[in-house]
Amino acid sequence: xxxxxxxxxxxxxxxxxxxxxxxxxxxxxxxxxxxxxxxxxxxxxxxxxxxxxxxxxxxxxxxxxxxxxxxxxxxxxxxxxxxxx
Numbered sequence: 001x002x003x004x005x006x007x008x009x010x011x012x013x014x015x016x017x018x019x020x021x022x023x024x025x026x027x028x029x030x031x032x033x034x035x036x037x038x039x040x041x042x043x044x045x046x047x048x049x050x051x052x053x054x055x056x057x058x059x060x061x062x063x064x065x066x067x068x069x070x071x072x073x074x075x076x077x078x079x080x081x082x083x084x085x
Contacts, residue, residue, distance in 0.1 A: 001080045001081060002025040002081075003025070003081065003082035004023040004024060004025055004081040004082055004083060005023070005024065005025075005045055005046075005050060005082075006021055006022070006023050006045070006046040006049045006050055006083070007021075007022050007023075007024055007027060007030035007043055007044065007045055007046060008020070008021060008022075008042075008043070008044055008045075008046045009021075009022050009030050009031060009033070009034040009040060009042075009043045010040070010041050010042040010043070011034050011037050011038040011039065011040055011041065012038050012039050012041050013037060013038030013039075014038065014039075017041070020033075020034055020037075021046060021049060022034065023081065023083065027043050030043055031043050050083075051083055051084060051085035052078055052083050052084065052085055053085045054075050054078060054079060054084050054085065057074070057075065057078075058071060058075055061074065
C-alpha cells in the first residue's frame with residue numbers, strides 16, 4: 001500500500017473558495033480527488049496535519065459506540081497508509 005500524506009487543496013467553485021484536507025500519495029492524486037468540485041487553485045502539503053494519534057482515535061471511537069470490528073478496520077487502514085502518529 002502506498003504511504004499517504006495529507007495535502008491542503010484549495011478550490012474555487014465560482015461561488016465560494018474552500019480548502020479540502022486530502023490524504024493522497026502525491027500532489028497530482030490530491031488534485032484529482034478535488035476535480036469536479038471547482039477549479040483547483042493551489043495544493044500543498046498540510047503544515048499542520050500529517051499524522052493522526054490512533055490511540056486517541058481508538059478511545060473516541062470506542063466511547064462513541066463503534067463496534068470493535070469497525071474500530072479495527074479504521075485504525076488498521078490509517079496505520080497501513082502511514083498516517084499513525
